[in-house]
Amino acid sequence: MLILDCPYCGTSADETELSPGGEAHIKRYGPGSSDTDFEGYLFGRENPKGVHFERWRHANGCGKWFHAARCTMTLEVFGTYAAQTFEPPQEIKDKISAKRPGWSWRDFS
């Protein structure tokens, strides 16, 4: 079972306590943007086999949204971090680099 540490309340929460919120760090495009950008924002997904960044909510706990860095191929969790950021913290990126040298995800690496 997938277990994520909630960065807010500190609980080591298992999957039944969490609700998945899909791909993280999606840039929103609104009125005035190009069709391609708008389509990409609504539907285009990385869906990587490997390192992935996601949004999760500690639904049956403190209720807060947070981010998780995970491997979709091994289900290994690299770490969780606060929701109020456009980019994973350096510390988490370093952790991933140690385990998956040369990884990249969108503009992050």
Add this chain to the structure above:
Amino acid sequence: MAQKDAKVQDLSQESVMFMKRYSAFAVAREAARYHSGWERAWRSPMPKKSYDVIIVGAGGHGLATAYYLGKNHGITNVAVIEKGWLGGGNTGRNTTIIRSNYLQDPSAAIFEKARSLYETMSQDLNYNVMFSPRGVMMLAQTQSEIRGYLRTAQANALQGVKTEFITPARVKELCPIIELSGPRYPVLGALWQERGGTARHDAVAWGYARACSDMGMDIIQQCEVTGVDQADGQVTGVKTTKGDIACKKLGVVVAGHSGVLADMAGFRLPVESIALQALVSEPIKPCMDVVIMANTVHGYLSQSDKGEMVIGGGTDGFNNYTQRGSFHHAEETVRALVETFPMLSRLKMLRQWGGIVDMTGDRSPILSSTPLGGCFINCGWGTGGFKSIPGSGWGMAELMAKGSSPLTDAFGLNRFAEGRFIDESVAAGVAH
């Protein structure tokens, strides 16, 4: 080693020319000589340098595409490339429900085409796929489900797909082991498709593989595609673990790995890969001769010819490539089904497994050309694409041969940019 390979090659060439048909006579003949004369159902050649068409993925959809390229369009210089063993993806992991009671017209067209092809598949392929049109019932357990299914029944009447909305009493008559009265969700009726049913999943893949091989196509297993070669926006071939292979056209038919292949070809897809799981019980005497889907409680059930109760449930909510689902989903599914089928509570579950399904936003598939010239994609069948294998192959082959097909035109990638969705969340909101 080289010598051994050469021998295999020779044998394989021989069988192209003398592929024997299966028949009652053949069974009797082989019985008389201790079954020593059965030959391999398909050749296992090494790849040639180039092909007219390469299909990536030897699941049902990839193999059916190759089959209809040959049968309907005379294109037989084709290779189907598979990283594992053929039929080892979702095709060999699914619960084999076949039905065509969808809401939207483009869906009804391709799913009913597929269902009708299943009716004669064993004869067409000379391979027993054990199609069993035992009837499929989708239970209505809430008021909104009643409304949804009444609407679907009417849509189906207009589409020429035979379905009807039946009463709880009729449900009980068709399936005596069902508990109608709840406790949480009483059975209020059902959408019934009499000619829906099941088929043997492996046999569908094997039957197509044998027929493709017989037409001279190469099915290359244990060969992973690792890159897509292109020049001037046109596909020129693929890189594989057995070397580079050139092609004029490329069909990507890899279900859960569609995003990985799209990445190699240089475009993004509106698809997410997640795990869907199923489980089977110990075999018991025949107790249920229909297929039942209970979408509100997320579970579906049929009895296999061996007597096992075949159970499928919900998908995980997060991206996953591991081919195993979360335990609590299996638990929820079983809990829900025990409510509707109390006799299940005494059964031991024997096996559980998962497959990686490719989900689109509108729960409809993508059969489309792509931003890369000559490269076509067939994916997004998600939790429900076993039933569509022949129809999908038929349409995809026409699309690849002619550039367009009445079966697939509505399922183009451009529908997401244009907001022209084919919303099947009622028909396919739950796994099936």
